[in-house]
Amino acid sequence: MNICMVGTGYVGLVTGTCFAEKGNRVCCVDIDRDIIDSLKSGIVPLYEPGLSEMVRRNSLRGALSFTCDIAEGLRDADICFIAVGTPSSEGGGTDLKYVYNVADDIASCLDHDCVAVVKSTVPVGTCMEVLDRINSGLVGRGLSDIRVEIVSNPEFLKEGSAIEDFFNPDRVIIGTASERPRSAMLGLYSPFIESEKIIFMDVASSEITKYACNAMLAVRVSFINEIALLCDIAGADVLNVKAGMSLDTRIGGHFMNAGCGYGGSCFPKDIQALDLTGRAMGIEMKMAAATSLVNERQKKILGGMIVERFGKNLKGFSIAVLGLAFKPNTDDMRYAPSVSLINTLVRCGADVTAVDPAAKSGAVKILPRCVKYADTAQAAIRGADAAVLVTEWAEFLKLDWSECGRLMKRRILFDGRNVYSPSYLRSLGFEYYCIGRGCVVGGEI
Numbered sequence: 001m002n003i004c005m006v007g008t009g010y011v012g013l014v015t016g017t018c019f020a021e022k023g024n025r026v027c028c029v030d031i032d033r034d035i036i037d038s039l040k041s042g043i044v045p046l047y048e049p050g051l052s053e054m055v056r057r058n059s060l061r062g063a064l065s066f067t068c069d070i071a072e073g074l075r076d077a078d079i080c081f082i083a084v085g086t087p088s089s090e091g092g093g094t095d096l097k098y099v100y101n102v103a104d105d106i107a108s109c110l111d112h113d114c115v116a117v118v119k120s121t122v123p124v125g126t127c128m129e130v131l132d133r134i135n136s137g138l139v140g141r142g143l144s145d146i147r148v149e150i151v152s153n154p155e156f157l158k159e160g161s162a163i164e165d166f167f168n169p170d171r172v173i174i175g176t177a178s179e180r181p182r183s184a185m186l187g188l189y190s191p192f193i194e195s196e197k198i199i200f201m202d203v204a205s206s207e208i209t210k211y212a213c214n215a216m217l218a219v220r221v222s223f224i225n226e227i228a229l230l231c232d233i234a235g236a237d238v239l240n241v242k243a244g245m246s247l248d249t250r251i252g253g254h255f256m257n258a259g260c261g262y263g264g265s266c267f268p269k270d271i272q273a274l275d276l277t278g279r280a281m282g283i284e285m286k287m288a289a290a291t292s293l294v295n296e297r298q299k300k301i302l303g304g305m306i307v308e309r310f311g312k313n314l315k316g317f318s319i320a321v322l323g324l325a326f327k328p329n330t331d332d333m334r335y336a337p338s339v340s341l342i343n344t345l346v347r348c349g350a351d352v353t354a355v356d357p358a359a360k361s362g363a364v365k366i367l368p369r370c371v372k373y374a375d376t377a378q379a380a381i382r383g384a385d386a387a388v389l390v391t392e393w394a395e396f397l398k399l400d401w402s403e404c405g406r407l408m409k410r411r412i413l414f415d416g417r418n419v420y421s422p423s424y425l426r427s428l429g430f431e432y433y434c435i436g437r438g439c440v441v442g443g444e445i
């Protein structure tokens, strides 16, 4: 099949490359010339394990190409995917201008029948608006005989394991109002998944399913984080509580790790969008609203612990921040908990040195200029009064804390992801603080 993939970010590039890998011809389109130039020269401008080699391989054999010109991308396309960003708008809703711009671009140059697939996460009703825009543009060009079918096909891949997720999806959701695009979508996805796991539904249900999934996962994270607050005060251990909950097969253990809050390009904006979509339709989305509020409180927890321990004036204190990206194995800094923490530390006058294996170039654009960056954890913590683990990259899990302790000015560690053993760290002479394990600042397990 010939595919036009509009939007060459985390979702579009991974999706387009995986479709190319399975024998399709894919032309990726982006308005960002730097991204397209970089991809044309064989450099993938984002960090996603395994992606660079797959992009290079498929580009070399002519299955994958890149352009800024959507007309070129659409030339022979059977299917056009829309995979552009849908960030929060100023009021907290979804900014759909990128999606609608693509719809208008398609309308301005399409010259044959095509299936338009919305892969971006969009509020209910958006896909039909995309179809209306394309059709009215075509009518305006005197091309009302061109038939465009609309499909909602939300994406569930996770940054950091995006290729693995795309090749082994739990399910594929296809929302369509008509029968005709079904066989094209089935053909496209059947190399990735058994047909029983390809779920067809109406467009509106498909759009809502994506938000419902993200909201459910975020609810679980906020729920366990709230339980962790209670554990801290009560002298309980949230890991015990989690163990006791997660073996209940009705509950399970996914997305049940207490920590310093969720971030990323999806959960925060999608929960907020769900809240506003409901309200616009006259329904108060109380779960969504509460989940966001709990997460905002949680993102302040590490800053609060540090201020509680050292006081509000952190002038002269040197603090090492381990991990900046919103989660390991990505360079994505969108809504990362590290940002709120570092802003607090800097506001209080701390001297911050940060380290992240992939996110430095994104971080320098959004963090205060006074933040220093180290290449290794050891370099970051050398001479530090305290270290704070924010993102649980594998290399930080393997750190030798007895060696690290020797490098630090003071052995104080705040573990925002509950990855270390309190008794081991304390046996090395560390003052060790974590989330929901009965060690509120100044307390003991």
Ligand SMILES: NC(=O)c1ccc[n+]([C@@H]2O[C@H](COP(=O)([O-])OP(=O)(O)OC[C@H]3O[C@@H](n4cnc5c(N)ncnc54)[C@H](O)[C@@H]3O)[C@@H](O)[C@H]2O)c1
Pocket (backbone or CB within 6 Å): 006, 007, 008, 009, 010, 011, 012, 029, 030, 031, 032, 035, 083, 084, 085, 086, 098, 101, 102, 119, 120, 121, 122, 155, 156, 157, 158, 159, 265, 266
């Ligand atoms: N990142 C994730 O983990 C993830 C997972 C599932 C779903 N999603 C959803 O997928 C969508 C894309 O997310 P992303 O993280 O890939 O975004 P992204 O910001 O990484 O990439 C979007 C790309 O679209 C390009 N673009 C914008 N307008 C364009 C236009 N008119 N024509 C061509 N290109 C244009 C931008 O230049 C950018 O490169 C969003 O709706 C997001 O919510 C993201």
